Amino acid sequence: MGSYKYLMIFMSAFEIVYGTIDLLIKPKVLTRGSYYTSVTTSERSILPLVIAYPLILLWAASFRIALALFAIHFLYRYFLVTGDKNYITGVKNFCLWMTIPLFSGIIYAIVIHNCFKFGTEMDQFARENISKTDGISKEDVIYFGFSLYKNPGLGEIDWMPIYGTIVMGVIVTLSFNMMIYFGIKGYLEIKKLTDLSTNSSSLSKTLQAQLFYSLVLQAAIPILLIHIPSTLIVVSTFFGTAHKFYGYLITVTIALFPAIDAMPSLIIVRPYREAIRGSWECLDVRMSDYFQIV
DSSP: THHHHHHHHHHHHHHHHHHHHHHHHHOOEEBBBBBEEEEEEEOOOOOOOHHHHHHHHHHHHHHHHHHHHHHHHHHHHHHHTTTTTTOSSSSSHHHHHHHHHHHHHHHHHHHHHHHHOOOOOOOOHHHHHHHHHHHOOOEEEEEEEEBBBSHHHOBBBBBBHHHHHHHHHHHHHHHHHHHHHHHHHHHHHHHHHHTTTTTTHHHHHHHHHHHHHHHHHHHHHIIIIIIIIHHHHHHHHTTTTOHHHHHHHHHHHHHHHHHHHHHHHHHSSSHHHHHHHHHHHHHHHHHHHHHOOO
């Protein structure tokens, strides 16, 4: 599998880091009317708030990093299936491709930091609502958020978060287009390989197909768990109809993402299934021997 295995290791490491951040700062999303906030507090976060703030930015940017990683996964799969490995072999190429999700995640975090912060009146209003909800001091709250208006009432439109939303939408669209383009081309190439299959290479081509289908399902998971709920929140805040349930929903779905994203590969790819089955059988034998001794 060449450098592709390192890409899979990188993806696994990223999801572990993402899950660790979620565990350490326990962010949640609050939605109400024409604004939403992603929040953590001194009681929710294990770490000091001065450390929790850059982590909540990284937590928010993780969706963008995940999409970019999946786009590169589809690109790698396409070049592997076609046999054109000039762009995906070697340490230099691997490091170059890995800079794309990291760089795009940094841009995402910078956009959030600069565009998704409230003015004085809206900040006071948001902090009061958060402090009432969590029963803590307003100073023990950190957050970023989107508000259509500069003031709590229907007043002057705040264009900065709108500009930020547009930039983020463009970044996400680029990843979607890359996934769709290389996903379709990779699927067509796999079909060609299947049609030309020989007995000597059937196992390899079956593995290529299994890896591709598991990748499609893995890419669909963040779209279903993060992109669709967050789009619902953004659209509803534009219309001033964001319900608090939307915040509860996305807080849960975001936490589920690192827990279930690897499951398609473990279920679909045969070597993974066999490794898991072998581990369970080994554990069962050891447990049986233990109880016999006892």
